[in-house]
Amino acid sequence: MANLKHIRTRIASIKNIQQVTKAMKMVAAAKLRRSQANMEQARPYARRINGVLKNLLPNIDRSLHPLLAIRDFKKTGFVIFTSDKGQCGSFNTNVIKFAEKAIHEVGKENAELICIGKKGRDYFTKRGYDVVESHTEFWNELNFGHAAEFTASITERYLKGEYDQIVVIFNEFKNVASQRLVKLNYLPLVVEEDEEIDTADYLFEPSKEAVVQSLVPRHLTVQMWRFLLESWAANMAAQMTAMDNATTNAGELIGRLELEYNKARQAAITNEILEIVSGAEALMESSK
């Protein structure tokens, strides 16, 4: 029966797909382990720099550094982190939808987008958003240099007055099974009031001004580095989960098809027996 052959090819092709998804899951798991380690190593540095800056901010004149000045919000720059490739479930869709909502709060015409990752860039350019900058195809070689590069170009735009505030949107790595969407104000720098501020009396070398001047850009770079690492780890986690699901689904499908195949085979055999028997019957009839 033609149906038998058809089912057999389907089972074979699904088995192939299952092998691919299994391999992709394994690759994602390996990358996740590495990026998770990176992220954990970066955390103390980011936290300390942040802490130092928080101690300093209440005591300094905001006019000391242009990145500290608070201006009226007219134009907003959105930095949106997505991945370059799909196969990671709703990872990209979630960020994009979330970002879209945030953009509509300030109005499409007041927003300019900086897209990190191909998926976001493609989505927003296609829909007529003002994508002024995009960075793609770097995730696999992600290093601190990228963070420095992105920060430099973003702060330059901010200093030129292109935007009055910069908001970042990314997937934070919560645990392997789940990501958390985060929207953060990147610039201007603000300190959350409720946090405990330890105003230690420091001796500054060479001077308070000089320290603040160099600390602010560094803080921004470190933050950017953290966003990149978080986003990448979250991406890998999402991919791993998605591929795991795909492998399980393929397994289920194979099971169902095999059942169908066996039924069809049974039916074919029954049919054949029926034919032989009725053929034999007919012969006996005629020889009588």
Added chain:
Amino acid sequence: MANTFHLEIITPTRVFDEGQVSYLRAPSTNGLFGVLPGHVDAMIALDVGEIKIERSGVVKYMATSGGYAEIKANHVQLLVETAEPAEAIDVQRAQTAYERAKQHLAEKTRELEAEQQDLDAMERALNRMRIAERSKS
């Protein structure tokens, strides 16, 4: 306890917990400075250079490319962009970085900013090579 202080070197990619040390010398933007136990609380900007650590008589060198030193209640944290122990420096890489920057600088038609970047890169490379020498002697 009284004649040591706690030192941690924190970089974006690694944390070196040096434990209790007796002396630290680091490059500030105004020149080298030393830290002994009981140092006044301070926040010091660091430049490219060499970190020297003394722990129970053993001296250790590290290359750094700048950052901050936060000294607080006998606890020192160096928040630096890079920190490499002398014996772990990749001299080959530093050498290539040096050559590359030198070659870039030879091209005259470049912007001031790019030139400064090359000068910085050269300084870092030279610093690495110099400190790598320390581990040999």
